[in-house]
Amino acid sequence: MAKDREEVLFSFEGYNSTAMEKSLFRYIWTHSKRDQLFICFVVLLSQPFYFISLDLPRRIVNEAIQGEAFREGNVTAPFLQLHFDWPQWLGGGSIRLFDGFQVGRVGLLLGLSCLFLLFVVVNNGFKYWINLAKGILGERMLRRMRFDLFAMVLRFTPEALRTVKSSETATIIKDEVEPIGGFIGDAFITPVLLGMQALTALVFIMVQNVWLGLMALAVIAVQFTVIPRLRRELLRLGKERQLASRELAGRIGEVLDGIEVVHVHNAYAWERAEIGNRLFGLFSIRLKIYNRKFAVKFLNNFLSQVTPFLFYAVGGYFALRGTLDIGQLVAVIGAYRELPPPLKELIDWDQQRLDVQVKYDQVTQHFAEERLGPLIESEAEAEDEPLVGSLVVEGLGLPGPHGDMVVENASFSLELPAKVALSSNGSPAASMLARVLARRITGFAGRVSIGGRDLTQLPVSVAGRKIAYAGVDPIIFPGSIRDNLVYGLRFKPLARAEADRREAARRIAEAARTGNPFESIADSWIDLARLGLEGEQDLDRVLVGLLEQIGMGDSIYLFGLAGRIDPERHAALAERLVEARNRLRETFQSSGMADLVEPFDIDRYNDQASIAENLLFGVPISDEFSGRNLADNPLFRSAIDRAGLTDRLVRMGLQIAETMTEIFQGLPPGHSLFAQFSFIGAEELPEFQAILRRRARGGHDPKREERTRLLALPLAYVEARHRLGLLDDSLKKQIVEARSFVRDTLEKAEATGVEFYDPEGICMAAPLRDNLLFGRVNYQVADARHRVAEAIAAVVRELDLLEDVERIGLDHEVGAAGRLLSPQERASINLVRCLVKRPDILIVDGALAPFDEERAGKILRALVEHLKQQSLFMVLSNDRQITAFDVLIRFRDGRIVTEKMADPQRQAQGPGGETAQSIAGEVA
Amino acid sequence: MTLETEVQSLRQVPMFRDIDPARLKLLAFTSERVQFGAGQRFFSQGDPSDAAYVLLDGRASVLLNTPTGEIQVAELSGNALVGEMGILSDTPRSATIMAAEPTTALRIDKRVFLELLAQFPQMSLAVMRELAQRLERTNAQLVAQSSS
Structure with a gap:
């Protein structure tokens, strides 16, 4: 039982729609027909109450105030009498359900008035419920649509991403679907309700006089055929406006992303002109829309006003001729007064419908099927066989950006695991092959397989675990360094976070209704067991170890010192912090460095701190x-x-x-x-x-x-x-007091x-360094900061706190796109993110570019050391590091040459073929 | 010792003699006062030049690296300016300066100093005048040497 539940909780199905429905109405109907029908039903249910509440004032006036009910000398009249008259064609007669209470005039007045009040409450109750239900329905559909779109964003193919602008996509999901969501609640209910009202009025007129009815019908027909036609242009303009404003958002995003270039090249005027022109374009479209819109409105108003004119003229003529009595004419005109409001709203609804449909079409076009990759299949327990065996590349052809072929009909094979260098002396071929192996390029000719498995056919879940790719631009998400490092470990949640159960149940129920995922990011997502780790602390240790191997140990230590300590998460460090503080103080005292730091002392003014701090x-x-x-x-x-x-x-x-x-x-x-x-x-x-x-x-x-x-x-x-x-x-003394x-x-x-501050406690608001020092470094002693830093490092090592400090460093915030880090730090994080998931194949494509040659060499050795049983593919710009590899794949004029390096253990051969030949030992 | 006394010291430096008091105050304010223990180095020969120092109090030795080890070539004391040539010519330190006793100095940061020179022509002129005078003295010495 419990297990079933877990499966339901973590099932991935339900939000993987292939592409958006072409028609908005079908989309709405597919996902909300039950709710729509139910709301319609309630709307119908509310109608009798509505009619009664309209009828009651008449009865109050006629029966109670004017006394019609007491006409025949009756002192009392029945109140709340329930009877039902059968229509004539069913034989007439009536059924009395309840004879009512006999009440006097005042009683009847008060009774009917209270009844009126009751119906007011009931009607408003209905209205409240209907509005709420429509609103919730709209919001749910909006949530579903936004999520569907986002799910599609994740499926954009690498090729499509070259033309998709991120800020445009963001506006679509955020802004453009908003009015669609607002419309959804009204999509079916409004036409039903208004149509019914209009129909009733029309039938009433028909019953009075067929000709007048037909006349009204004719005008309505004109309204419903001409006006939508006129609005077609309006829709085209609307479409244009939507695209233009989307492009505006895209352009603003681009300028902001590239603001550096704007600053450097003094392109302010150009950018201002560019945006100014776009705004003018938008304004012109809007102007056209307004002109058209109000012209249509004018026509519409005219048409609805022209009908009474016809009634007066034609109906009056009938009345003069005697074919229509005055009473009927007045009734028809009265009934017609009821007709325009629902009609107008219906036409508005129709306008809104078209408008929203246009928006919807625009949205679905942005997420056109050809731009999307295959569905991300449900996460069946992925096979855990390592990606080893023969890497066989057959007839590989890679198109370049100018339509030429960068690599043509190339074949080779080699045994994995191996350390493979890809070198192409400046041509993009090596990098492209790396991207093919990383499945970042899907549009290539030929076949690539590893251990008999076609690379392109590998399930995403397998490829995501087994292959890691570090490109030239490290992509860093905002958050802490740790968040970024473990990003590649979050395949699926393993255990639910112990949150409020009821709240969780509500969240999941809501997710089920809207096709959203049931997983929460509060769940624990990292499969520590797969990595052979016991807890978060273990994981941190691994992360810190990897960062040290990549050469980022110093940075992470410094981040740690600048970080804030959380006594709960860093209990071990918190316990020993005061000890470390005292040890540091002793070190200063014993090594004649006492003047380097002026400690915080509740009884003394600290000259190195500001008056505010003091x-x-x-x-x-x-x-x-x-x-x-x-x-x-x-x-x-x-x-x-x-x-x-x-x-x-x-x-x-x-x-x-x-x-x-x-x-x-x-x-x-x-x-x-x-x-x-x-x-x-x-x-x-x-x-x-x-x-x-x-x-x-x-x-x-x-x-x-x-x-x-x-x-x-x-x-x-x-x-x-x-x-x-x-x-x-004296002032210092006063301040201390x-x-x-x-x-x-x-x-x-x-x-x-x-x-x-508390000398015996931790100050959580202060950085770790300040907590250790519990004082301020003397501004006036030469080289004090450096010497203090060394002393801190010595004490941290002595007390074996280095790892704890570095763990705090993992909490360091990286800023938007990692801007708070240096390029080297970003690149290091990128690499460690790949390493920590222990891929079978690591592909390094320019990720070492920010490092100087010496550091890059060190990192390469660390990678080779770390990936003993795994494969490493690295794109090299020169041959200096080549000795670290087993195999060299060299690209020359669209041909591939594989070379076996000195190590005879590993096998590598270029299979005959005209495009590949083995020139063993050329470099080695 | 406050900013005022530092300004007094700066005024004793020939290079800064003719500079407006408000500018000298700015120079002092944007500098740091640092204390060196006996034997502590201001900088070592070959280091990049990042600052100039004005000795406010104490003494410092000027040391040169030679094949036989460091030798002292001069001693500096009150109100001496040291290290300014390095930051002006953007060359590494030509000598080592080491405090001979507990010494207090005003550290003038290279970047700030150059900013001030760029901002206030009067300061640049004062520096140029001093450099020109030094050059003239050197020329005179050369003439004296060659004629002797």
Whole structure:
């Protein structure tokens, strides 16, 4: 039972639709017919109540107020009488279900009024439910559609991706389907409901007078045939607009991605003109749309108003002739008043339908079938046989970008596992073969098989596990370094995260209704057992080890020192942190380095820290306590007021402002020295000058806002660094005393914006390095930072904490596209991501480009060492590293030559063939 | 010791003598005050030139590498400027400077110094004047040597 459930939970089926339905309505109907029908049913159910509520006011007026029910001298009248009259053609007569209560006039009035109120409630209840249901239905379908589209994004073939723009695709999924979703709730229900209303009114008119009815019908027919025709142009324009705005989004994305080139080449004017022109194009299309749209609207309004004219003229004529009585005419005109609103809405609905269909067509075209790869098949337990045996390439032909053939009819075979170098002296052939092996190029001629298995026919799940490819552009997702490293290990979830069961059940039920996946990213996805690991800590150890082998150990250590410690996840380190802190202090003391670091001491002013740090004696967690916001923070202000510091600090602010305006005057705004050194930004300089001038003139007390500005300056002041000589011992003492005021005030107000230092505890808000030092490095001692760093490294090694520190380094955020990392770090992560999943075949295609030759050589040796039982294919730009490989595949003029390298253990041969020949030992 | 005293020291340096007080203050403010222990090196011969130093307090030895080891060729003390040629000519350090006793110096960062020169022509002129005077003295010495 439980097992069945698990299978259902993790089944991959259901969201792998091949391509989008061509027709929007079919798509909607396929996925929501049950809901649509049910809502329709409720709509029909609500109609009698609606009609009764329309009828009740008449009864209130006629029966109760005007007293029709009491006409025949009756004192009482029945209330809530239920009877049903059979129509004449069923024999007439009536059935009494309930005779009702006998009530007086006031009773009847109140009774009917209350009944009216009841029906108002019931009707609004129906309305509420219907709107809600339609809204939810629309949202569900929107979710399904967005997910279907995203599932298709994942299936874009490498070839199609060259023409697909990412920002365009993003707008499609985010914006363009939005109106479609809004329409879905109305897709079937609105026409049914409105059609019914219009039909009723029309039938009523017909019953009164066939000719007048036919006339109304004729006008409606004109409305329904002419107007859609006129709107066709509108649709074409709409399509054009959609494409243009999608391209605009695409272009903006491109400019942003390539902003560096724009800056470097001063292409601002060109880009501005480009976007300006696009906006003009969009505007012109919109203008045409408006012209057309309102012309159509005009015609439509005219047509619906022309019918009453016909009724008056023709109906009046009939009435004069006596073929129609006045009562009927009035009734027809009255009934016709009921006709236009639903008709208008119906026409609007039709317009919306076409509009949405156009949008839908545009969307489906973007995801056309020829752009999509095969379905990602359901994850049956993938076979676990290693990809070894003969790599046989037969008749390989690779088309180049200009339609020429980069490689033509090439064949070779070699035994895997092997270390294979691919060299082509500048032609793209080697890289292309690497991409063929990595299944990044699908459009090639010939056949490639490994161990008898056709490479192109390998299931995605097998290829994803067994083959790793590191290209020249390391693709790094935002998140931590760890997230990026384990990206290749997340094939499928193995165990559900122990989350709220009810919430999970709701999520899964919702996913089932919308064709979404049941898996949650909170589940545990990494198959540690397959990697032979026991827990996350083990995995971290492997990751750190691999990073060290690739030569990123130092970076990850430094990231670790700059990282924040989480006592829960890094329990071992957290326990020993204070010990390490004390050991470090002892090291400084014993080796005469005591002056390198000034420790945080609750009773002493720290000259190496800013006044703000000295006052808080802690690290701000929230923005309101950090930077300039601190000066404006009411809690902080009240604390330093109580400590009697505000005036002294404001005076100090004046002195700083004076010095800064003096020494930075004459530097152009935006000069790098401002940003690097000044307390005052270039743009603020005039304001501070004004404050100083006002002070010099009048000496009046500055206003609160002014005081806040001035106060912000000394808060950032570090005596040892800025050396303005503004702090004397008495002020330092006062600041140290103020610490308790600040802490008291914050604790009383239960503000959580600051984490206070504790010599015996960890400060989670501070980086690990600060936690180890528990002090500030002396600005004034030569080479202090370097020596302190060495001392920290020594203590970390001594206490065997290196790995723990590096594990924290794995939490380092990489930024968008890994921009917070150096190119070398990105490349290293790319390689380790490939290595950690232990592929049978690793293909390295330019991934070592960011490294210098020495480092690249080291990494190559590490890779060869690591992949003893596996295969390595590497694209080489020169022959210097060639000795590390078993086999060299060289491309010359579209031909492939394989060469066996010195190692006789491995077999490699070029099978006769005209395109391949064996020139053993040419290089070796 | 505050910024003011550093400015006083800078004023004693011939190269900076004629520079506006506000600029000298900026130069001092953008520099770092560093302390060297006895025997600690400011920099070693052959290092890339990344900063110039003005000795505020203490003494430092100028050492040259020779086949027989390092030899001291001069000693610097109060208000001496050292290392400026390296950052101006963008060449590696031509000598080693080592503190002879606990010494305090003002470290003028190369990038900041060049930025200031680029920004304030008056400073550049002062530096040029000093360099020209040095050249003239060297010429005079050469003449004196060759005529003797």
